[in-house]
Amino acid sequence: xxxxxxxxxxxxxxxxxxxxxxxxxxxxxxxxxxxxxxxxxxxxxxxxxxxxxxxxxxxxxxxxxxxxxxxxxxxxxxxxxxxxxxxxxxxxxxxxxxxxxxxxxxxxxxxxxxxxxxxxxxxxxxxxxxxxxxxxxxxxxxxxxxxxxxxxxxxxxxxxxxxxxxxxxxxxxxxxxxxxxxxxxxxxxxxxxxxxxxxxxxxxxxxxxxxxxxx
Numbered sequence: 001x002x003x004x005x006x007x008x009x010x011x012x013x014x015x016x017x018x019x020x021x022x023x024x025x026x027x028x029x030x031x032x033x034x035x036x037x038x039x040x041x042x043x044x045x046x047x048x049x050x051x052x053x054x055x056x057x058x059x060x061x062x063x064x065x066x067x068x069x070x071x072x073x074x075x076x077x078x079x080x081x082x083x084x085x086x087x088x089x090x091x092x093x094x095x096x097x098x099x100x101x102x103x104x105x106x107x108x109x110x111x112x113x114x115x116x117x118x119x120x121x122x123x124x125x126x127x128x129x130x131x132x133x134x135x136x137x138x139x140x141x142x143x144x145x146x147x148x149x150x151x152x153x154x155x156x157x158x159x160x161x162x163x164x165x166x167x168x169x170x171x172x173x174x175x176x177x178x179x180x181x182x183x184x185x186x187x188x189x190x191x192x193x194x195x196x197x198x199x200x201x202x203x204x205x206x207x208x209x210x211x212x213x214x215x
Contacts, residue, residue: 004121007050008034009041009067010083011059015106019054019083022110029117038062042070045078052121055100057084057091065091065098072099079120083113092131102126124200129168132205153195159213161188165201166208 006023008031010016020031033048035041039061041053053071057064064082071078081102082095092103101120104112108128119126154162157178164174171189175182189201198204207213 002028004029004117005032005049005051006030006117007032007041007045007048007053009036009038009053009059009064010034010056011036019113022113023117026114029114036060038064038067041067042074045071046074051079052117053078053080054083054117055080057082057086057095065094068095068100069098079123081116081120081126087131092127103131104128105131119200125202126200127202129170129201132166132168132202154192158188158192158195161185162192162204162208162213165189165192166205166213
């Protein structure tokens with residue numbers, strides 16, 4: 001089992017300790033360092049060398065966006081997840097522009113936090129489902145060419161799953177909506193990823209919007 005080494009950057013010590021305890025309930029996750037401000041995170045990152053960084057945005061001395069930009073300049077492969085109270089699309093897009101691989105809200109369910117850490121560790125982008133629609137709406141302006149319509153190579157059920165995934169639904173919610181098991185949903189999503197040649201849910205959602213699936 002690969003142990004995922006996490007660095008926490010959060011200015012409230014109680015929240016930082018709570019996150020540490022929550023993450024370390026998982027056998028494959030270990031919090032190896034925690035810092036209260038962006039400057040400390042930037043300075044200590046080369047020494048700590050975490051697999052994943054959980055970064056608050058509202059930080060003293062140097063905010064999370066500035067810290068993310070500086071860390072990514074020294075290590076372009078750095079895997080950073082923004083953990084924030086901000087629901088704003090602007091913060092989400094700015095975070096992604098600076099190289100963050102994940103964006104989750106502080107009021108998210110614990111399973112979302114753990115899923116985000118594991119996904120980003122495995123080189124996948126992770127946007128909290130409730131925020132994914134913000135990203136999707138931005139890409140509605142994108143007009144692509146006219147390749148083969150997805151309807152020609154995705155099964156009817158796969159199209160249904162993709163439409164619900166694009167709305168930001170979790171696997172459990174998709175399963176309940178379509179009256180199928182979560183395992184079946186996972187199988188459909190794996191098939192969708194393979195057929196669309198995408199790596200994660202965010203890429204699949206963007207593809208769906210570009211091709212006007214669900215309109």
